[in-house]
Each structure stands twice: as C-alpha cells, then as structure tokens.
Amino acid sequence: MVVKICLFASLRDVVGQSEIVIDSVPPGNTALQVFHRLARRFPGLRRYRKALLVAVNQEYSDWDQEVSPGDEIAFFPPVSGGAA
Amino acid sequence: MVVKICLFASLRDVVGQSEIVIDSVPPGNTALQVFHRLARRFPGLRRYRKALLVAVNQEYSDWDQEVSPGDEIAFFPPVSGGAA
Amino acid sequence: MIELVTTPIDREQVVRSVASPQAGAVATFDGVVRDHARGKSVTHLYYEAYPEMAKTEMVKIRKQALERWPLHGLAIVHRTGRLEVGESSVFIAVASAHRADAFEACRFVIDTLKTSVPIWKKEHYRDGEVWIEGYGA
Amino acid sequence: MIELVTTPIDREQVVRSVASPQAGAVATFDGVVRDHARGKSVTHLYYEAYPEMAKTEMVKIRKQALERWPLHGLAIVHRTGRLEVGESSVFIAVASAHRADAFEACRFVIDTLKTSVPIWKKEHYRDGEVWIEGYGA
Numbered sequence: 001m002v003v004k005i006c007l008f009a010s011l012r013d014v015v016g017q018s019e020i021v022i023d024s025v026p027p028g029n030t031a032l033q034v035f036h037r038l039a040r041r042f043p044g045l046r047r048y049r050k051a052l053l054v055a056v057n058q059e060y061s062d063w064d065q066e067v068s069p070g071d072e073i074a075f076f077p078p079v080s081g082g083a084a
Numbered sequence: 085m086v087v088k089i090c091l092f093a094s095l096r097d098v099v100g101q102s103e104i105v106i107d108s109v110p111p112g113n114t115a116l117q118v119f120h121r122l123a124r125r126f127p128g129l130r131r132y133r134k135a136l137l138v139a140v141n142q143e144y145s146d147w148d149q150e151v152s153p154g155d156e157i158a159f160f161p162p163v164s165g166g167a168a
Numbered sequence: 169m170i171e172l173v174t175t176p177i178d179r180e181q182v183v184r185s186v187a188s189p190q191a192g193a194v195a196t197f198d199g200v201v202r203d204h205a206r207g208k209s210v211t212h213l214y215y216e217a218y219p220e221m222a223k224t225e226m227v228k229i230r231k232q233a234l235e236r237w238p239l240h241g242l243a244i245v246h247r248t249g250r251l252e253v254g255e256s257s258v259f260i261a262v263a264s265a266h267r268a269d270a271f272e273a274c275r276f277v278i279d280t281l282k283t284s285v286p287i288w289k290k291e292h293y294r295d296g297e298v299w300i301e302g303y304g305a
Numbered sequence: 306m307i308e309l310v311t312t313p314i315d316r317e318q319v320v321r322s323v324a325s326p327q328a329g330a331v332a333t334f335d336g337v338v339r340d341h342a343r344g345k346s347v348t349h350l351y352y353e354a355y356p357e358m359a360k361t362e363m364v365k366i367r368k369q370a371l372e373r374w375p376l377h378g379l380a381i382v383h384r385t386g387r388l389e390v391g392e393s394s395v396f397i398a399v400a401s402a403h404r405a406d407a408f409e410a411c412r413f414v415i416d417t418l419k420t421s422v423p424i425w426k427k428e429h430y431r432d433g434e435v436w437i438e439g440y441g442a
Contacts, residue, residue, distance in 0.1 A: 008355055009425035010436040051438070055423070058358035074355055077438035080425050092218055093288035094299040135301070139286070142221035158218055161301035163282070164289050180317055189340035189390050195411075196333045202402065203326035253326050265339065267415060274332075275408050 001025050001069040005038060008076040011052075014044040025067065031056060032063040034073055051078060085109050085153040089122060092160040095136075098128040109151065115140060116147040118157055135162060169243035170226045172219055177245050177256045186241025191263035195270035197278045199258040201251045205300075208293045215248040215257055218286035222246070225285045229277055233262070236276070237269040244277060246287060257289070306380035307363045309356055314382050314393045323378025328400035332407035334415045336395040338388050342437075345430045352385040352394055355423040359383065362422045366414055370399070373413070374406040381414060383424060394426070 002023045012018045015038075025034060031054045039045040054061050055074040067073060086107045096102045099122075109118060115138045123129040138145050139158040151157060169185040183194060201213050226244050233242055241263040251257055260277050264270040290299045306322040320331060338350050363381050370379055378400040388394055397414050401407040427436050 006355065008423065009353060009427070009438060013436075053423075055355070055358055058355075058361055060421075074358065074423075076355065076423055077425065077436070079420065079423050080437045090218065092286065093216060093290070093301060097299075137286075139218070139221055142218075142224055144284075158221065158286075160218065160286055161288065161299070163284065163286050164300045179320065183316065183335070187337075187391060192337055192339040194333075194335040194337060196331075196335070197404065197408070198320070198331040198333070199404075200324075200329055200331060200400075202329040254324060263337075267334065267336075271334070271408065271412055278404060 001027055003034060003067055003070070004072045005034070006072060006074040008074070010077060011045060011048055011075055014048075015042045027069075028066055030064045030066055031061055031073060034067055035063075035075060038075075045075075048075075048077065052076070053078060085111055087118060087151055087154070088156045089118070090156060090158040092158065094161060095129060095132055095159055098132075099126045111153075112150055114148045114150055115145055115157060118151060119147075119159060122159075129159075132159075132161065136160070137162060169245065170223060170230055171245045172217055172223055172226075173245060173247050174249045175247070177247055177259045179256070179259055182243045182245055182259050182261050185243050186261045186263040188240035188263055190265060191240040192265050193267035193270040194261060194263045195267070195274040196262070197258075197260045197274050198256050199278070201253050201255050201257060203253045205291055208291070210253065211292050211294055212253065213251045213257070214290040214292065214297075215246075215251060216288050216290070217246070217248045219248075222285050222287055226281070229280050229284070232280070233273045233277055237264065237273040239264045239269060239273055242273065242277070244281065246281075246285070248287065306382065307360060307367060308382045309354055309360055309363075310382060310384050311386045312384070314384055314396045316393070316396055319380045319382055319396050319398050322380050323398045323400040325377035325400055327402060328377040329402050330404040330407040331398060331400045332404070332411040333399070334395075334397045334411050335393050336415070338390050338392050338394060340390045342428055345428070347390065348429050348431055349390065350388045350394070351427040351429065351434075352383075352388060353425050353427070354383070354385045356385075359422050359424055363418070366417050366421070369417070370410045370414055374401065374410040376401045376406060376410055379410065379414070381418065383418075383422070385424065 005020045089104045246258045262270045262274040383395045399407045399411040
C-alpha cells in the first residue's frame with residue numbers, strides 16, 4: 001500500500017527531503033515498521049529512533065499503530081517551539 | 085506643633101477636603117492621637133477607624149508612632165488599585 | 169519604568185521599555201475595567217492615588233522583585249482618573265531569560281501592588297457610585 | 306485566535322482579539338529570541354513547523370484551557386521562519402474576569418505548547434548552526 005511520510009528538522013536534513021511517498025508497505029504494518037523500512041533506505045535515521053515522535057494523519061500516535069493506505073505518517077524529534 | 089493631614093477616597097469625602105493643616109497638636113502625640121483629634125472635628129471619621137491605614141511622610145506607619153512638627157500624616161482606607 | 173499616568177497606557181511602549189537582547193520571556197499583566205462588579209453594571213471607574221507615596225511603593229515593589237528573581241526588565245504603569253470599560257488601569261511587564269521567572273515576578277507585582285500601593289477606585293453605576301476600599305477588592 | 310504566521314507578530318492585535326467588557330485581567334506571554342543560548346552567542350533562529358498539525362495542537366491546547374478555567378478570550382500566535390534577536394516567536398494572550406485564571410491559563414498554554422506543538426528551532430551561531438530538539442529546549 002502507499003503511504004506518505006513527512007520528515008522535519010534534523011530528520012529532514014538527514015533524508016534530504018521533507019516528503020516521501022512509499023508504495024511498497026505491506027498491509028498491517030505498524031508505524032514502527034514503516035520507520036524501519038525508511039531507515040533501511042536512509043541509515044542515518046537509525047540514531048534518532050529512541051527520541052522520535054510519530055504522528056499519523058496529524059495526530060500523535062503509538063508506534064504499534066497499524067497504518068492504512070493513504071495515511072500521512074510524520075516522524076519528528078521532540079518539539080522545541082516557543083522559546084525561553 | 086503643626087502637622088499636615090492628607091485624606092483619601094471616602095475619608096476625603098467625609099471631611100470635604102483632601103488636606104488639613106492642624107496647628108494645635110501637642111508634642112509627643114501619636115498618629116492615633118492625631119486621628120482622634122481630627123475625628124472630634126469630623127465625627128463621621130470614627131466609623132473608619134478599624135479598617136484604616138496610616139502613613140507618616142509617605143511611609144506606612146504604626147498607630148503608636150510619635151509624630152514630629154511638619155510631618156505629613158495620611159489616613160486612608162485599605163487600597164483597591166489594580167483591578168481584577 | 170515606574171509611572172503614574174492620567175492618559176491611556178501605551179502597552180507597546182511599556183513592553184519595549186523592558187526589552188533586552190538577553191530576555192527570552194516577557195510576561196505582562198493588564199488590569200482592565202470590567203462592565204460588572206459585585207453584581208452591578210459598571211458604567212465607568214474613577215481611580216484616585218496618593219501620588220508621591222504610590223510611586224514610592226511601586227518603586228519598592230520593583231526593587232523587591234529584582235532582588236528575588238533574575239530579571240532583565242520590570243515596568244509598572246498605573247493610570248488614575250476616570251476610566252471607561254475596557255480601558256487599562258494598570259499594566260505590568262516583566263522580562264527575564266526564562267519564563268518561570270517572568271511569570272512569578274509579574275504575579276508578585278500585581279498581588280503586592282493591590283495590597284500596598286495607595287490607590288483607590290470608585291465604581292460608578294447607572295444608579296450611584298461607591299468607593300471600593302480594601303481587602304483585595 | 307490561533308495562528309501560525311511568517312511575519313512579525315502584532316502583539317496589540319492579539320491582545321485586542323481577546324478583549325471583552327467582562328474581562329478584568331489580561332495576561333500575556335511573549336517568547337523572544339535571545340542573543341545567547343547554551344553558552345553560545347546566537348545570531349538568529351530558524352523555526353520550522355509541521356503546519357497543519359501545529360495548528361491542530363494549538364487549537365487543542367486552547368480548548369483544554371477554556372474547559373479548565375473560566376476565560377473570556379485566549380489567543381496563540383506562533384511565528385515560523387527566520388527570526389532575529391529580540392523578535393517574538395510566540396505570543397499568548399488570555400483574558401478572564403479575575404487575574405488568577407488568566408495567569409494560570411497563560412502559563413499552562415506556553416508550558417503545554419512547548420511539549421506538544423510540532424515546531425522546531427534551529428539556532429544559528431557565528432560559527433555554525435544546530436537543531437534544538439526536544440526535552441524542553
């Protein structure tokens with residue numbers, strides 16, 4: 001199935017693009033499995049795994065959530081907006 | 085001795101003026117004695133006594149503080165500035 | 169900046185007065201005239217100050233806050249005279265490197281101001297007026 | 306008012322958006338770019354957002370605050386893109402009848418925003434740049 005992946009901040013820098021469409025995700029895959037699939041293509045992502053957050057369709061999500069065709073899956077580091 | 089008395093808010097309304105100079109205050113009088121002297125002239129002040137604050141020369145003061153010639157003695161209700 | 173004014177408070181000017189390249193946080197408090205109080209409809213307020221002493225007390229509060237928190241700027245402006253609903257009676261701005269200090273100091277300033285600075289307000293209603301005196305009114 | 310903007314934040318406009326004749330207190334928080342961080346001299350910042358989700362999360366925070374405190378208005382504006390020292394990255398304004406609610410809600414909003422709204426900052430120094438990621442940076 002096809003999912004869209006969004007990357008932000010340092011993750012986007014590692015991958016070199018902010019959006020990637022993957023079309024080979026097996027049905028029933030979890031968000032974590034999608035991340036590992038992506039990390040095989042971009043090994044530089046692996047070191048971020050521990051501190052990473054995931055959102056599915058713009059809602060914070062668990063890593064074991066199953067993704068569906070057409071989902072927008074975002075991986076990003078802990079947030080740092082605001083200031084001070 | 086001569087002292088200047090300043091009145092604010094409802095006390096000023098009772099007395100009808102914001103400043104009064106009294107020239108018959110015996111040396112050694114306390115702030116409380118000055119208030120009682122004033123309240124004899126303006127009996128409407130008596131009911132304020134319990135909740136009143138006093139300042140001598142623009143500093144919060146005790147009621148038993150002795151006043152000196154030329155002092156500025158202010159009597160006023162608890163403050164209510166600010167809003168909300 | 170410590171000021172007693174009789175014209176509308178320029179909030180932006182007060183905020184700019186506390187700005188510093190080292191400040192990452194600015195907390196402000198704006199006390200505004202409400203259209204109701206004590207169950208009555210308020211038409212306007214009148215604030216009266218003991219001006220010299222009010223300014224002295226505001227300076228003291230500022231000094232206490234600067235001693236207690238690491239701040240880069242602190243301004244207090246109080247307006248007196250007639251104020252309409254929606255107008256600001258007091259505006260406080262506090263700048264610090266980190267937000268906790270700015271929030272705590274700002275809260276301290278308004279809480280202390282309301283019990284120690286000799287300023288009184290008279291509420292005007294459609295059918296009368298009354299001095300609001302004391303006890304955290 | 307919940308907004309993500311790329312131009313300077315107009316604080317007065319945000320404050321006016323929360324005004325209400327019933328509000329006696331307006332608390333604001335202004336997050337400002339500091340000239341130093343982590344022991345280094347900062348030349349400027351760059352803020353990046355996951356825009357749709359950031360807005361969704363800001364709306365959620367606003368809703369939570371409105372449920373928890375009796376408020377008359379609450380606005381959050383976050384700026385993204387390049388910001389110079391002294392410029393505001395986030396501005397929050399909260400209006401309530403009484404001051405405790407405005408202060409507490411304002412504090413809640415900035416504290417929650419900093420852990421849940423997907424916005425990241427990159428600090429630029431004279432000799433480099435680094436993404437500041439996570440853990441209450």
